[in-house]
Amino acid sequence: MKSTFLLCSALSLALGAFCACSKNNLASGNREEGPGDKSVTAGTEQAGDISIALGANAWLTQSVAGSGETVTAAGPANWTNxxxxxxxxxxxxxxxxxxxxxxxxxxxxxxxxxxxVGGQSNTITATGSGYHTVAAGNFTLTDTGYIKVDLQGVSKTGGYFADVSDMIINGAATTGKVVFVPNNADVYWSRRGPSVHLGYTKPSADITYFYNEITVPQGQDPIGSYYMANGFGQGYFGIQVNSATERRVLFSIWSPFSTDDPNAIPDSMKIKLLKKGPGVVTGEFGNEGSGGQSYLVYNWQAGKTYKFLTQAYPDGQGNTIYTSWFYPPGATNWQLIASFKRPKTNTYLTGLHSFLESFNPEKGYIGRRANYGNQWVRDISGNWYELTTARFTGDATASNQARLDFAGGVSGSTFYLRNCGFFGQYVPISQSFTRPAGGQQPNINFNNLP
Incomplete structure (x- = not known):
């Protein structure tokens, strides 16, 4: 998983093709041929038609066990059931x-x-082995926001229902601003959905400890979610939903050597494991930067509050030591996740942040939310500071407005982040929020930390 703070610039370049499209700005969204098909039957598109590529804007939302339906860059595929x-x-x-x-x-x-569409259904009959445009129905929209269009096979005489590359829309409901991912150039990122972040305002003192709490509301924990609590300039620490049967507590540190291939990192630039807690798995990661990774398979539960503590300090020999601990409800002691040494680094904790992301593109249509509360930091002199102000930002998918299903702000005494799910009211990024101060610093016996 990525720290979207550090990768935002790179992602902005990668996702530069995304945009929010209106009727007079659709050049990148119109597609004249089916993907990879040179013998496309001429369509019947009219002036004002908006062509939406399904490879970037559609998901298999109702699957059948043992069936092979999926969505590829070309759109729905293997559609037999x-x-x-x-x-x-x-x-x-x-x-x-x-x-x-x-x-x-x-x-x-x-x-x-x-x-x-919106509870209104129409059944069409389609034939023809070349791509062509078929009218699918006239509908009435009584509300604005995100609109879901469902496609379901009824019957077929051939091997599978159809290859559908694009959905074309027109009418009074499309005369304003229409938002979608306008091409398939960056299908992976658009299907994952927008990532959103909280960048905390910290004091000017040298910070060596960062404390945070996360509560994921019940029903807001779909597969492919990463709720990152303690982010900083060189790594991140949080909880994930990895599958229907596995959840993890994850702590990772990037190498100072810039590469997506951990095997390319010179020994002098590798992250060194110093210690780890019981049951913790350690290794290397790649693809979104490279470095040292640790995780504990742990069945954390929605509706409960989990505590996170991270320490960083220079060792005086040109390295910085990073350690993270986890405290679940009902525990009597902090649990060590891991401690790493990062070479060629001389810093305390900087760039403190949290984020929320979907890392499974097949689940990018399902919403998630988390509450982030009671943030505190401790400086090298032992002074505690409560962090009550955060800057709400997003990755390139959010900032380019390819998708507008994201939100953040203050909920009661905590900050919150929300993404995916194609909900109606989004919250614009690039603004700051302040939560109420709790005034009660964490009660931690640092001498007893494992």
């Missing part, structure tokens, strides 16, 4: 009539496909 549902999303700020068409091909036979 009538119980499977693909859902495409776009956002509009106007209501009224909506015309929907599909650019598709049916390699053999004919297929009946049900198209549903």
């Amino acid at each position: 009538a119980n499977a549902v693909f859902s495409a999303y776009f956002r509009t700020n106007t209501t009224g009539a909506l015309q929907v068409s599909l650019r598709l091909k049916v390699p053999s036979g004919s297929s009946k496909i049900k198209v549903t």
Whole structure:
């Protein structure tokens, strides 16, 4: 997983093709051919049509065990089961009539496909082995925000229902601002969804400890979620949902050597493990920077509050030592996750932040939320400071407004972050929030930390 603070610039370049599209700015969103198909049947698109690539804007939202349906860069694929549902999303700020068409091909036979928008359904019959445009129905939108369009197979005479590359929309409901990912150039990031962050305002003193708490509300913990509590200039520490049966507490430190391949790091620049807690797995990571990683498989639960503590200090020999501890509800002692030595580094804790991300692109349509509370830091002289102000920011998917399903702010006594799920009211990024001060510093016996 990434620290989106450090990677934001790189991601902005990678995601530069994303935009929020309106009727007069659709050049990058229009597609004249089906992906990879040179013999496309001429379509029937009209002036004002908005073409939405399903490879970047659709998900398999109802799957069937043992069936092979999926979404590729070209759109829905292996569509054989009538119980499977693909859902495409776009956002509009106007209501009224909506015309929907599909650019598709049916390699053999004919297929009946049900198209549903806001509880209104229409069934179409499609044939033809070359990509062409088929009118899918006229609908009425009575509300603005994100609109979900469901595609479900009804019957077929061929091997599978269809290849659908694009959904084409028009009508009064599209005359305002329409938001979607306009091409398939960065399918992976758009399907993961926007990541959002809290950048805490810290005192000018040298900070050696960072304390934070996370509560994930019940029902807000889908697979592929990373709730990062303690982020800093060289690493991050938080909890994940890795699968239906596995959850982790994760602590990672980047190498000062810039590479996505951990095998390329010279020995003199490698992160060195100093110690780890019982049951903790350690190793290296890559793909989003490289470095040392540690994790504890731990079945943390939504609805409960977990505490996180991270320490950093220079060792006087050109290295910095980073250590993190975890405190679950009902515990009597802090649990050591790991302690790492980072070479060619001479710093205390800087760039303190938290973030929320979806790291599974197949789950990027499912929403998640977390509350981040009671942030404190301790300086090298033993003084505690409460952190009550945070800057709300987002990654390139959010800042380029390719997707607007993100939010952040203050909820009661805590900060909160929310992303994905295609909900209606988003909160603009690049603004600061202040939570109420609690005034009660953490009660930690540092001499007893493992």
